[in-house]
Amino acid sequence: MNTALRLSDEVAAAIMAGSPVVALESTLITHGLPYPTNVETALALEATIRAADAVPATIAVIKGRITVGISQQEIELLAGLGQDEANNGVRKCSRRDLPIAVGLRQHGATTVAGTMIVAHMAGLKVFATGGIGGVHRGHPHDISADLIELGRTPITVVCAGAKSILDLPLTLEVLETQGVPVLGFGTDTLPAFFSRTSGLPIDQRVDTPEQVAAIAHTRDQLGLGHGTLVTVPVPEADALPVDVAEAAINGALRLAAEAGVTGKDVTPFVLAKVLELTGGRSQTANIAALKHNAHVAAQIARAAAGMPAA
Ligand code: PSU
Ligand code: MN
Numbered sequence: 001m002n003t004a005l006r007l008s009d010e011v012a013a014a015i016m017a018g019s020p021v022v023a024l025e026s027t028l029i030t031h032g033l034p035y036p037t038n039v040e041t042a043l044a045l046e047a048t049i050r051a052a053d054a055v056p057a058t059i060a061v062i063k064g065r066i067t068v069g070i071s072q073q074e075i076e077l078l079a080g081l082g083q084d085e086a087n088n089g090v091r092k093c094s095r096r097d098l099p100i101a102v103g104l105r106q107h108g109a110t111t112v113a114g115t116m117i118v119a120h121m122a123g124l125k126v127f128a129t130g131g132i133g134g135v136h137r138g139h140p141h142d143i144s145a146d147l148i149e150l151g152r153t154p155i156t157v158v159c160a161g162a163k164s165i166l167d168l169p170l171t172l173e174v175l176e177t178q179g180v181p182v183l184g185f186g187t188d189t190l191p192a193f194f195s196r197t198s199g200l201p202i203d204q205r206v207d208t209p210e211q212v213a214a215i216a217h218t219r220d221q222l223g224l225g226h227g228t229l230v231t232v233p234v235p236e237a238d239a240l241p242v243d244v245a246e247a248a249i250n251g252a253l254r255l256a257a258e259a260g261v262t263g264k265d266v267t268p269f270v271l272a273k274v275l276e277l278t279g280g281r282s283q284t285a286n287i288a289a290l291k292h293n294a295h296v297a298a299q300i301a302r303a304a305a306g307m308p309a310a
Contacts, residue, residue: 004102005121006062008069014055015123020301022049022294023119023127023155026060026070026109029079030090031268032130033283034275039079041287043072045128045294052298053310059118061093061101061108068122078109083268092264094145112157113149116227125216125304126156128297130290131193132229133267134162134171137253142266143174150227151178156216156304158230158297160289161191161198165249165270168198175229181219183212185232185296194240194285196233206230209296213303232296238288240281248277 007015014021024045029038046056057069060078067074082089091101093108095117101108110118112132119127133144150157162171168190175182182190184202192198206212216228233239252273261269274282299309 004064004066005118006065006067007122008057008067008071010055011057011069011122018305020054020298020305020307021057021124021126022054022297022301023068023115023124024049024056024058024294025112025115025127025129026058026078027092027111027114028130028290029075030081030109031083031092032271033286034272035079037283037287039076041290042075042079044287045290048291048294049128049298052295052302053307054298054301056294057119057122057124059110059115061091061098061106061110063107064102064105066098066102066118066121068118068124078107081107092268094264095149096145112146113144116149116153116155116157119155120153124155126158126297126301128158128290128294130160130286130293131163132157132159134166134168135174136266137165137167140167140170144267147171147174147178147180150175150180150229152225153227154220154225156212156228156230156300158185158232158293158300160193160234160293161231163193163249163271163274164198164245165253165267165274168192168200172200179224179226180229181215182229182231183215185212185230187231187233191231191233193289194234194245194282195242196236196239202231209299209303209309212300216304230296230300232289232293234285234289235292238285240278240285244278244281248274248282251277
């Protein structure tokens, strides 16, 4: 057992009882949304999962302790610290960052990849997020570690697709190579985060949480070891018009190129610029997608635990 792993009492009790638990990431808190919207959103996601009769488990590294089910105080702590790693900020933790944050007793916010790893260590199965990382537009070798993690860790990740700051066709190619089934929850095409469709095909449409649970259960019975991606379109009322989203994304990508941003800083930089360039409109879509995904993930966790929808 991983001695660095700390579970909240609530999460530990739920795991022992076989109750539905939904993992949540923390990079969206520290690097995805501005303060104080980040704190409000993190707490709203937990409330959404509780309202669907499941237990939320927000995952982060607190002073080197990998924690499954951080407290409200810990959410506020991370949200207030900022991203400047050189000045006590929070480290964005993908797979390669986890041993650094833990070994050096740092605070860390887990990405989709980092959260999948920890959720799997804790025995969790379902994880809700907003958008996953992917292949960056114009940089086909900048492939998010999220895609590779989906190929090697058996967690069901519920998302709104990927933002079209990414190259979506190449992102699908990498997922195919990694052996990751891409399911469309109530849709025949890949959602593009701000908008309900990218027009690209998915591997299978599903319409119920039980179908997702059956596919994930079979994956585990066969010992295939890969993750499952469930893509859910953003609620219609909060979707961003495609032209508004595309204009902001193109502007943000140009600014990133001009500023010479590289590596793990690219995604947070581009997300912040998209927010600015849409005058905050992207945030409404972002939060609506996050809450809806949390609700869907709770239903999937209930189905996986053999319980009816709440
Ligand atoms: N996409 C979003 N919002 C986010 C992220 C991605 O729309 O907050 C975060 C997630 O934590 C994701 C990470 O795992 O960015 C991907 O970073 P990178 O592209 O550096 O792998
Ligand atoms: Mn990258």
